[in-house]
Amino acid sequence: MKIGPIEVWPPVVLAPMAGITNAPFRVLCREQGAGLFVCEMITTRALVERNPKTLRMIRFADSERPRSIQLYGVDPAIVGRAVRMIAEEDLADHVDLNFGCPVPKVTRRGGGSALPYKRNLLRRILREAVAAAGSLPVTMKMRKGIDDDHLTYLDAGRIAAEEGVAAVALHARTAKQHYGGVADWEAIARLKEAVQDIPVLGNGDIWCADDALRMVARTGCDGVVVGRGCLGRPWLFRDLDNAFNGRPERARPSLGEVAEVMARHAEGLTACFDIERYAIADFRKHVGWYLKGFTVGSELRRELATAESLDGLRESLAKLEHDQPWPPNTDTPRGKSGERSKVLLPDGWLDDPWDCPIPGGDAESDISGG
Template identity: 90%
Template sequence: MAGITNAPFRVLCREQGAGLFVCEMITTRALVERNVKTMRMIRFAESERPRSIQLYGVDPDVVGRAVRMIVEEDLADHIDLNFGCPVPKVTRRGGGSALPYKRNLLRRILRAAVANAGPLPVTIKMRKGIDDDHLTYLDAGRIAAEEGVAAVALHARTARQHYGGVADWEAIARLKETVQEIPVLGNGDIWCADDALRMVRQTGCDGVVVGRGCLGRPWLFRDLENAFNGSSERARPTLGEVAAVMFRHAEGLTGCFDAEKSAISDFRKHVGWYLKGFTVGSELRRELATADSLDGLRAGLDKLERDEPWPPNTDTPRGKSGERAKVHLPDGWLDDPWDCGVPQDAESDVSGG
C-alpha cells in the first residue's frame, strides 16, 4: 500500500468507521537519519488517534534506534513492523517477506523493537514465507509471541505469490492454533465486509487487516464496522457521492506534496479504483486520469452522472495481481535459516522512505 495510505486517504477511511489505520511503510534507517521525505511521510492529521507508524528494517540496532526515536519524540502511538513486503528492492536486501526466513535475525529485530518501545504496542505483519518450499509463518508467529509482540497479522500468501492466486485462509487458522498467547489477524482477499466475517468464522482469527480491498473504497470501513456490530447495512454511495470523496482526496493530497500538480499526478492512480463498475465513458475516464490541476479534476467530476447508483458485483479484486517467477534474495540467503548476520548495505537502496 506504498503511495496509498498517506494522511489524506487515512482521514477519509477513518471518517467511515473504527479501526487502526497505519501509515505507509518507511525504513528505519531513513527515520533515524531524518530523511526529509520520510519525515514528511510520518506526519499525521490532527484528527488521527491512535497514530500508527509502519517500519521496515533489517538491522536490529537501527530498528531499536528508530523505535526509541518514535517513543522519545512522541511520533506515534503504535508501531507495526513490516515483514510482508514482497517487492524486489526490499527482498533482495533481506527485508520484508524475505527476513522471517532468518529466524534468529527476526528474533533480534523484535527484541530490539519491543525493548525500546516502552508503553507503545509493537505488532508485526508477515507472509506465509518466501515460497511453498520455504514457509516461515509458524516459526515467526512463535518468535513474535515469545518476544513480547502485541499481535501478529498474516497475509496468507507467499512472497513468490506476490498478489496472485487465492489467499490461503487455512494458513491463518493454523497460525491461530499455533499462536494462542497473542491476537492473530488475517489478511488476504477481503473485498467486502462479508468476506471479513467469513474469514473470522473459518479461521478463528481475532480480527482482519485490509489492504487492496479499500482502494477507491474508504467506505469499506463503515461496512466492516457495521458487519462486526451485527448490522446488515452496507454503504452504497451514488456516483455523485463518490465524486465528492474523490475531490476531497485530491485536495487533501496537496498538503502532502510541494505542488498541486504533483498532488494531482499522484491522485491519478486512484481514479480507476473509485470509478470501478460505474458507467463512465472512456473519454471522461481519460480526462479524469490526466487532469493536472484541482480545477481540471473538478471540471471532469462535474460531468459525471451524479445520481447513478452504486454498481452491483464490484466486490472483486482491486490493485496489483499476479505471481512472480522468483523472489529476489541476497546471495546465499537460503543457505542457513538460523544465521543472524545483517546483509551488507541492507537498506542502502531504500533509505529514502
C-alpha cells in the same frame, strides 16, 4: 480486540500501502468507521537519519488517534534506534514492523518477506524493537514464507509471541505468490492455533465486509487487515463497522457521492503535499479504483486520469452522471495482481535458516524515505 493498551473495535486494521495510505487517505477511511489506520511503510535508517521525505510521510492529521507507523528494517540496532526515537519523541502510539513486503528490491537484500527465514535475525530485531518501545505496542506483519518450500510463518509467530510482540498479522500468501492466486485462509487458522497468547490478524482477499466476517468465522482470527479491498472504497470501513456490530447496512454510494469523495481526496493530497501539480498527479492512480463498475465514457475517464490541476479535476468530476446508482458485482479484486516466477534473494540466503547475518549496508539505501 486489544493491541497492547490500545482497544481496537471493530477489529480492523488498514494495511500500510506504499503511495496510498498517506494522511489524506487515512482520514477518509477513518471518517467511515473505527479501527487502526497505519501509515505507509518507512525505513528505519531513513527515520534515524531524519530524511526529510520520511519525516513528511509520518505526519498525522490532528484527528488521527491512535497514530500507527510501519517500519521496515534489517539491522537490529537501527530498528531499535528508530523505535526508541518514535517513543521518545511521541511520533506515534503504535509501531508495526514489516516482514511481508515481497518486492524484488527488498527481498534481494534480505528484507521484507525474505527476512523471517533467518529466525535468529528476526528474533534479534523483535527483541530490540520491543525493548526500545517502552509502553508502545509493537506488532508485526508477515507472509506465509518465501515459497511453499520455505514457509516461515509458524516459527515467526512463535518467536514474536516469545519476544513480547503485541499482535501478529499474516498475509496468507507467500512472497512468490506476490498478489496472485487465492489467499490461504487455512494458514491463518494454523497460525491462530500455534500462537495463543497474542492476537492474530488475517489479511488477504477481503473485498467486502462479509469477506471479513467469513475470515474470522473460518479461521478464528482476532481481527482482519484490509489492503487492496479499500482502494477507491474508503467506505468499506463503514461496512466493516456495521458488519462487526451486527448491522446489515452496507454503503452503496451513487456516482455523485463517489465524485464528492474523489474531490475531497484530491484536495487533501494538495494540502498534504503543498505542490498542487504533484498532488493531482499522485491522485490519478486512484481514479480507476473509484470508478470501477460505473459507466463512464472513455474520453471522460481520460480527462480524469490526466488532470493536472485541482480545478481541472473538479470540472471533469462535474461531468459525471451523478445520479448513476452503485453498480452491482463490484466487490472484486483491485490493485496489484499476479505471481512471481521466483523470489530474488541474497546469495546463499537459503543455506541456513538459523544463521544471523545482517544484510549489507545498502539494504535500505534506495528505499529510504519509503
